[in-house]
Amino acid sequence: MVGSGQHINFWKDNWFGEPLVELMSIPKELYSSLLSSVPCFRKGSCWTIPTFMNRHFPKIIEKIAKTTIVGNLDRLVWQKTLDGTLSLKASYNEVMNYPIQLNLCKFIWSANIAPSKSFTTWRIMHKKMPKDDNLRKRGCAIVFICNLCNSHSEEEDHLFLHCRFASKLxxxxxxxxxxKLNNSSLQSIFADCAKLKNxxxxxxxxxxxxxxxxxxxxCRNQNRFEGILLTFSQAIRRIKRDTSLAGNSSPASASATGFIFTDYTRNRLGMTNYHFRNL
Structure with missing residues (x-):
């Protein structure tokens, strides 16, 4: 919390919600020369901001202008508690809420999933798919557009998670x-899958x-290379077919008291021949 600001580095300390060096993408090589404290940019009750910041970072300047200096001692605060103190309870909650590190290998590679499909997922997670953004990094001059929505550049998260077509799936x-799967990332999707007990x-x-x-x-490749725009219904039928083939070869068992996988759900997936073996 900013008091007088004497002990707060204007550029590198997190007095603004996020360090300015990160908000402004300042190269790390320059960090050692950024020594100014907050009062260096104050004159009386007003802020005196460098001209280049006014030109290139108007939103940051607007937020800085609304920041008040109370004139007391500077102090560190813990942002996840109401009073800003880091108690033993707050420390414990922070440690216990750390995301579980999943062994994604055992989820992706399975005897009842075709290796080619697992390999595609593995490449996606390691950002090795030959998408537009990766090809451009390698010097290829290509049109940078998502073929499934034609309204966004083709990037990893957009194509597989946030595109209108992907979101619908x-x-x-x-x-x-x-x-409710959290499709903010592939890791979060598989983390939600891992929570099922059955x-x-x-x-x-x-x-x-x-x-x-x-x-x-x-679907992306069919549109780009064959000029064929597959519909949402066609994509669903493809997912149903592949999931049904994999599900019938699963050796796992289902508990009668576990997750209720109803006939309705089974039919929606096209898994009419899928038999659960109750424990």
Whole structure:
């Protein structure tokens, strides 16, 4: 919390919600020369901001102008508590809320999933797919556009997670399974899959997610290289087919008291021949 600001570095300390060096993307090589404290940019009760910041970072300047200096001692605050103090309880909660590090290998590579589909997911997670952004980094001069929505550049997260077409597919999965997958990242999707206690249903959901990623890539390639625009219904049929084939070979068992995988859900996935083995 800013008091007098004497002990707060204007550029590198987090007095603004986020360090200015990060907001302004200042190279790390210059950090050692940024020694000014907050009072260096104050004159009386007014801020005196460098001209280049006014030109290039008007939103930052607007926010700085609204920041008040109370004139007391500077102090460190913990942002996740109401009073700003870091108590033992707050420390414990922070440690216990750390995301679980998943062994994604065991989720992606499975005996009942075709290796080609697992390999596609593995490449997506390691950002090795030959998408526009990766090809441009390698010097290829190409049109930078998503072929599934034609309204955004083709980037990893957009194509597989946030594109209108992809979002619709993830919403369909949520509807079929009566769950809510967090599709902000692939890691969060598989983390939500891992939370299911029923092993067989978990396997089917993971398989469905992997087939969805593969289907998105297939639809993208069909549009780009063959000029064929596959519909949402066609994509769904492809996911149902692949998930049904994988599900029937699963050795896992389903508990009668676990996740309720109803006939309605089974039919929605096209898994009419999928038999659960109750424990």
């Amino acid at each position: 993830w919403d369909w999965i949520n509807n079929v399974y009566s769950i 092993k067989q249903v978990k396997e089917v959901l993971i398989t469905c997610a992997i087939n969805t990623l593969r289907t998105i890539w297939f």
